[in-house]
Amino acid sequence: MNASLYNTIGQWWYVHGLPPWIFEAAWMVAMAALVTVFVLLSVLVLVWLERKISADLQSRVGPNRVGGRFGPLQTAADALKLLLKEDIFPAGADRVVFWLAPFVVFVPSLMVFMVLPFGERLAVNDLNLGVLFVVAVSAFPVIGLIMAGWGSNNKYAVLGAMRAAAQSLSYEVPLVLAMVCVVVFAGSLRVGDIVAAQREGGWFILRFPLQLAFLLYFITAMAEVNRVPFDLPEAESELVAGYHVEYSGMRFAFFFLAEFAHLFFVSAFCATLFLGAWQGPWLPPAVWFLLKSYAIVILIMWIRWTVPRLRIDQVMGFSWKLLVPLGLAAVVLTGIVKVW
Amino acid sequence: MIGSLWNVIWNSVFSGSFWYPLAFVCLSLGVLIPAVLVALSRNMVHAALWLLPCLVSVAGLYLMLGAELLAGIQILVYCGGIVVLILFAVMLTHGLGDPDVRVHNQQLLWGVVAAMAVAGVVLRLLSQEIWQSGPPVAVSEVTGRLADALLGPYVLAFEVVSVILLAALIGSIVIARGDAAPEPGADDSDAEAGE
Secondary structure, X not given: OHHHHHHHHHHHHHHOOOOHHHHHHHHHHHHHHHHHHHHHHHHHHHHHHHHHHHHHXXXXXXXXXXXXXXXXXXXXXXXXXXXXXXXXXXXXXXXXXXXXXXXXXXXXXXXXXXXXXXOOOOOOOOXXXXXXXXXXXXXXXXXXXXXXXXXXXXXXXXXHHHHHHHHHHHHHHHHHXXXXXXXXXXXXXXXXXXXXXXXXXXXXXXXXXXXXXXXXXXXXXXXXXXXXXXXXXXXXXXXXXXXXXXXXXXXXXXXXXXXXXXXXHHHHHHHHHHOOOOOOOOOOHHHHHHHHHHHHHHHHHHHHOOOOOXXXXXXXXXXXXXXHHHHHHHHHHHHHHXXX | OHHHHHHHHHHHHHHOOOHHHHHHHHHHHHHHHHHHHHHHOOOHHHHHHHHHHHHHHHHHXXXXXXXXXXXXXXXXXXXXXXXXXXXHHHHOXXXXXXXXXXXXXXXXXXXXXXXHHHHHHHHHHHHHOOOOOOOOOOOOOHHHHXXXXXXXXXXXXXXXXXXHHHHHHHHHHHHHHOOOOOOOOHHHHHHHHHO
């Protein structure tokens, strides 16, 4: 639908003799706006969901006033509050770095949504090297976290940032290895091809060696979005709030948005790589895609509110001593099965 | 005169041929200006952070040349890996953020001589090359062909590089271990000391 819409409008444009680059630019802006709106709405839902699930798991009620019995407008009220709050710059802050950090974290979190397939040919841009694009762009926010920690001129923030960077770098290795398994199996880096390969032979989670890759992806994804048991960068009891401790108002909201956007993205990408993306009977493709994504989101939230936090050396050791060798083994195994 | 120049610019804007050179100029400035600032920043963290726009612009130049894979790898390895590691290393050093850190030394003469020599060699090489001009040729299946080349004719070079990297990895572990028994959570205490 996306591609056909593009062609229809594009043809109209060419027929009327207008310069094609204006259409291209306008299309890009429109798609970026669409992605932004989708992400903002998703985050509203996700925050509400997180509160409801955590309340359920802790035998509480959770938000139940704003906007009706289940408090659906609670997050909107919170967003409004964050918008109205004072924007504070700490006295000793490195102002430019402090100012830039939220954007360096937030923008890549939006960019990766470009390759998500909401249906057949229904991605903003199904890049030729989609998986590589995702991996490359996801590497950016780490620098934003370091900038936030350093720019705040606060020891808790610096510690949180160092932890975030160390953890993110370590878990990126097994994450990429898990994705390599899928790429090897599908024989393409394009997300559309990976989904097509699952249509022919069944979801990748059901194909023999890829269960290991799924497990690796799931664990590392939880670490990448800094969720318990891997939430060391913002461990409240040790670091107050980690790298964003000095941020307030909208700047804080940017970190918050980026975190939940990333949570949704890793879940949706998990559904894409392993659960057949938009494929399913009866319901429209986009609905299937959202259902699968939210199933993974809820699983991650469930784990977050169930298990305790690890120590930083345990987290690092777990990645380098267990997940990386497992990832290498998974790649070799996938290669053998694929060739055989 | 000015009117016709304006016409040329307007026509190129309208037809779209204006944007490719413009993007090249912007990206080149995006490489060069941050590169100078990396060398001139007194604050070491700022110097490391200036690497970021520099390396991203290089990735942009790769994209303009139609080398998407190279651009992706550039972002992944340099921006996501190397800059983060440099920032890590910088944060463990002393005198961090001290505005009086000197960025110049007494070797101005030799520095200029070395820079001129390198510039001369580079210019010589560049002037000997016969440059193709025009838009990049679209090559299909670049990734697959690159993979075939790496695992085919260039497999020996590829393996040699990986052995060198492995040696560097083992060497750094040996150095980091030191003589004393390694203590758990050494990274954390280091971070605190650096801060």
